[in-house]
Amino acid sequence: GRRAALVASLALIAVTSLGTVFASSPDEMLAWRFLTGIGLGGVTPNCTALMVEFAPLSVRNVVVALTVVGVPLGGVLGAEVAAQLMPLFGWRSIFLVGAVLPGTLALVLLLSLPESPRYLARLGGQGAELAGLLNRVTRSQSFDPSMAFVVLESQTSVARSRVAAVLGTEFRRDTLLIWMIFATNIFAVYAFFNWLPTVLASVGLPMSIALRGSLIFNLGGVVASVLVAMSVSRFGSRHTLRVVGIGAIVTTMAMGFVAPTDVTALLMLMALAGGCILGMQVCMYAVAANVYPTAVRSTGVGWASAIARLGGIASSLIGGVLLSLGQGMTPFFVAVALVLVPTLIGVWLLQRHMPATAARGSRRG
Secondary structure (H helix, E strand, O other), X not given: OHHHHHHHHHXXXXXHHHHHHOOXXXXXXXXXXXXXXXHHHHHHHHHHHHHHHHOOHHHHHHXXXXXXXXXXXXXXXXXXXXXXXXXXXXXXXXXXXXXXXXXXXXXXXXXXXXOOXXXXXXXXXXXXXXXXXXXXXXXXXXXXOOOOOOOOOOOOOOOOOHHHHHOOOOOHHHHHHHHHHHHXXXXXXXXXXXXXXXXXXXXXXXXXXXXXXXXXXXXXXXXHHHHHHHHHHHHOHHHHHHHHHHHHHHHXXXXXXXXXXXXXXXXXXXXXXXXXXXXXXXXXXXXXXXXXXXXXXXHHHHHHHHHHXXXXXXXXXXXXXXXXXXXXXXXXXXXXXXXXXXXXXXXXXXXXXXXXXXXXXXXXX
């Protein structure tokens, strides 16, 4: 179920962040942060699945985008909170906040979050809970526990391993393409997150401008993610994400050939690149959730998210190598743009795109 997984993930984040507060060595901190990462990895796939299964079709793309866009938005807010707390209370205060917030949220969700109706219907024997939930959603008394509830979608691999299901004949092509899209696009996301200030500072820009570039990249992503989601609702994900993918390659490549002294052009390109790259990533969560039926939705999105982290790890390593070349911004941004080419290819070849809202009769768009 979604509810239990979300509450457990948040509780794990809270406990391990509190453990980090009392860490007495780098190795101990490393262990606590690794465990925190497990909790973090469980949140987004289950949130995405839950929102897809609850939100009305007319606003589903936007709702999922608003859910996933919390990641870069939280990064911006978290950095500001850390900047305020560290000088006054030291580094441990950051992890204390990181324990209290998810711990409180876990308690709130435990008391108030309903389970996914599609999951309950597939589980069977949950007529009373499901009828009550649907009556609450529809603000009526149209449902009662004696009714039989079914999910009108593929009954894929109920008896098989869920991992085997997402790699089975029916979904293998789209699963591998989604993994490629996630891994390469997250490579670009983390390349900007981890290296942008260093790249800008390496060509002589003041650190204030370098840090502002990261902020603008994230803010561009927050705004554009909602706009891209609205465009997906209007035109479908196939055409929208092709345009976004082309925009990501062009703007990132252009950054490599702009003079460092042209700060205005650089910041504008950063906002556009952030909008395209983060907009792609946010909306791909919705697309991935659309590809898989209820039985394997969290598994499919979760594996895509896990594969994406490999791209993030690679960007940390390769970014350092590119900077060591000492050739300014050009090699770095050109390399990131080239990595985004497989992202665009994957979007182009993906079969199960999200349809425009008006095309309700099909899973393809």
